[in-house]
Amino acid sequence: MNKNASFGLGLVVAVLLVLPFVLPNSYYTDLAIRMAINAIIVIGLNLLIGFAGQISLGHAGFLGIGAYASAVLPTHFGMHPLLAMAAGAAATAVIAGVVAKPIFKLKGNYLAMATLGLGIIINIALRNEAQWTGGPDGMAVPALSVLGFELSSDKQWYWVVAALLVISVWASLNIIDSPFGRALRALHGSEVASQVVGVNIVRYKVSIFVMSAVFASIMGSITAHYIGFVTPNFADFFHSIELVTMVVVGGMASVFGSIVGAVLLTALPQALATFEGWETVVFGAVLMLCMIFLPKGLVPTLAAKLGKGE
Amino acid sequence: MLSQFLQFLFSGITVGATYALAALGFTLIYNASNVINFAQGEFIMLGGMLAVLFAQMGLPLPVVLLLAVVIPALVGILMEKIAIEPVKGADTVSLIIITIGASLIIRGLIQVWLGKGTFSLPAFSGDAPIHILGATLLPQSLWVLAVTALLVAALWYFFSHTLTGKAMLATSFNRTAAELVGINTNFVLFLSFAMSAGLGAVGGILVTPITMTSYDVGIMLGLKGFVAAVVGGLGNGLGAVLGGLLVGILEAMGAGYISSAYKDAVPFVLILFILFFMPRGLFGGKSTDRV
Numbered sequence: 001m002n003k004n005a006s007f008g009l010g011l012v013v014a015v016l017l018v019l020p021f022v023l024p025n026s027y028y029t030d031l032a033i034r035m036a037i038n039a040i041i042v043i044g045l046n047l048l049i050g051f052a053g054q055i056s057l058g059h060a061g062f063l064g065i066g067a068y069a070s071a072v073l074p075t076h077f078g079m080h081p082l083l084a085m086a087a088g089a090a091a092t093a094v095i096a097g098v099v100a101k102p103i104f105k106l107k108g109n110y111l112a113m114a115t116l117g118l119g120i121i122i123n124i125a126l127r128n129e130a131q132w133t134g135g136p137d138g139m140a141v142p143a144l145s146v147l148g149f150e151l152s153s154d155k156q157w158y159w160v161v162a163a164l165l166v167i168s169v170w171a172s173l174n175i176i177d178s179p180f181g182r183a184l185r186a187l188h189g190s191e192v193a194s195q196v197v198g199v200n201i202v203r204y205k206v207s208i209f210v211m212s213a214v215f216a217s218i219m220g221s222i223t224a225h226y227i228g229f230v231t232p233n234f235a236d237f238f239h240s241i242e243l244v245t246m247v248v249v250g251g252m253a254s255v256f257g258s259i260v261g262a263v264l265l266t267a268l269p270q271a272l273a274t275f276e277g278w279e280t281v282v283f284g285a286v287l288m289l290c291m292i293f294l295p296k297g298l299v300p301t302l303a304a305k306l307g308k309g310e
Numbered sequence: 311m312l313s314q315f316l317q318f319l320f321s322g323i324t325v326g327a328t329y330a331l332a333a334l335g336f337t338l339i340y341n342a343s344n345v346i347n348f349a350q351g352e353f354i355m356l357g358g359m360l361a362v363l364f365a366q367m368g369l370p371l372p373v374v375l376l377l378a379v380v381i382p383a384l385v386g387i388l389m390e391k392i393a394i395e396p397v398k399g400a401d402t403v404s405l406i407i408i409t410i411g412a413s414l415i416i417r418g419l420i421q422v423w424l425g426k427g428t429f430s431l432p433a434f435s436g437d438a439p440i441h442i443l444g445a446t447l448l449p450q451s452l453w454v455l456a457v458t459a460l461l462v463a464a465l466w467y468f469f470s471h472t473l474t475g476k477a478m479l480a481t482s483f484n485r486t487a488a489e490l491v492g493i494n495t496n497f498v499l500f501l502s503f504a505m506s507a508g509l510g511a512v513g514g515i516l517v518t519p520i521t522m523t524s525y526d527v528g529i530m531l532g533l534k535g536f537v538a539a540v541v542g543g544l545g546n547g548l549g550a551v552l553g554g555l556l557v558g559i560l561e562a563m564g565a566g567y568i569s570s571a572y573k574d575a576v577p578f579v580l581i582l583f584i585l586f587f588m589p590r591g592l593f594g595g596k597s598t599d600r601v
Binding site: 055105114245285291 | 418533569
């Protein structure tokens with residue numbers, strides 16, 4: 001890790017440590033937890049979109065697999081929640097892996113189409129298999145308990161999610177600096193050139209796709225346990241779009257941008273709740289304006305203005 | 311057996327025609343700018359919703375139709391001027407998000423203005439079904455098919471016999487070369503948004519008497535139109551039409567013979583299979599990479 005990255009990681013840790021003492025009430029703690037959860041998903045997605053240059057419009061589908069694994073397996077089969085979470089992650093890895101190989105021969109808009117299709121199929125399946133998933137109404141999720149200790153209060157959840165966020169930031173900063181990360185950036189720059197220097201591009205794309213899908217699946221499980229309820233909306237197309245938007249607004253290929261994007265776009269709908277009925281319009285306008293005036297995203301644009309890269 | 315099959319075929323071709331018009335819209339804009347317009351579905355919705363609104367005001371049918379096509383076309387032009395022209399050359403992800411932002415704005419405004427209700431339009435020439443070999447066909451389906459066929463023929467004539475049409479084709483083959491021979495590619499972009507919004511609106515108006523409409527029908531219709539365009543090989547006009555019909559027919563067959571609950575999944579399963587085995591769609595050409 002270079003100096004800026006270490007500084008950023010330190011800043012994230014410091015903010016996370018101070019935050020619980022300045023948040024006025026449980027509404028804000030809840031908001032902070034949701035922001036952190038989204039931030040972790042977006043960091044994973046940014047590895048795929050920003051660093052490897054591959055788009056996914058179906059990531060909410062993987063989130064849905066994880067969430068529903070944590071809901072369905074303990075409820076119907078009495079499986080331990082941690083085991084269910086692992087099973088969801090494994091299922092996601094298998095699905096993502098099997099689908100990824102043919103998908104990643106595709107590029108740009110065709111890739112967008114394929115991932116979008118995959119996400120929609122998962123969503124439709126969750127909606128229709130009502131005997132398992134509760135259909136469009138969703139279902140309750142049992143509490144997450146580890147070694148007899150049950151996670152229940154907002155404060156406990158805050159520390160778990162904060163720890164996961166720090167681990168994700170640290171891990172992804174390391175991945176970016178590893179030979180694997182350099183290969184990803186190389187194939188983003190030029191696929192042909194990286195192939196020529198010996199990067200097996202399909203294998204790298206598949207690995208990063210599976211990795212970010214598993215990120216999403218595990219966080220889907222965590223969200224499900226935290227909220228205590230899942231609905232198919234977890235996995236719908238609009239949620240996939242929200243995640244991609246967080247990546248782009250925060251800044252592609254920027255780990256800290258992912259956090260900023262997740263924080264802003266998780267807060268936005270809450271802030272817009274006062275606009276009664278106009279939320280969709282304002283949300284759409286914010287997306288468009290961001291893309292037109294800050295096409296590189298917030299963090300890279302600001303970093304460039306301050307005269308130093310991340 | 312046969313009558314059942316025919317019944318599914320009729321309903322499949324009818325929705326398929328709408329998908330074909332949406333797919334043509336995607337194709338026009340993609341060819342002019344390499345943008346996948348995720349707001350395409352909203353133009354379909356706009357056509358249907360505006361037609362319902364003007365019909366309820368008691369305007370005569372021709373005026374209703376005219377307004378419900380022209381206004382979405384103007385919205386398309388506005389969108390192109392405000393959101394697409396200023397960011398020309400941005401990367402695929404940014405463009406996708408801009409068009410999604412536009413679609414949210416259009417959908418949100420209609421929701422605020424006309425509410426969340428479901429609306430229908432009286433059929434253009436009565437509801438008495440026509441019986442063919444034991445299957446029934448609504449007169450409105452004939453309207454859908456006839457108008458779609460006319461539009462496709464008109465587009466074919468436009469692209470093969472008029473200077474403007476040829477200029478649009480030239481731009482889609484090679485933008486720089488088109489500019490060098492004096493084609494105003496900004497005008498081409500402008501025209502393609504107007505045309506594809508208009509096409510989508512026509513589709514939306516025509517099926518509203520059969521399928522009904524509401525502020526949020528644009529998402530699925532648009533995505534299925536996108537599937538149809540990709541099935542046909544993105545950028546191929548004839549492919550888009552055939553893709554639309556194919557998606558519509560398979561969807562109706564899937565709903566009839568397999569499971570109506572999974573009807574909406576059919577187009578997406580289809581597209582995954584096609585992309586796995588024929589990565590550039592059924593009618594797409596071969597591509598080469600420039601290093």
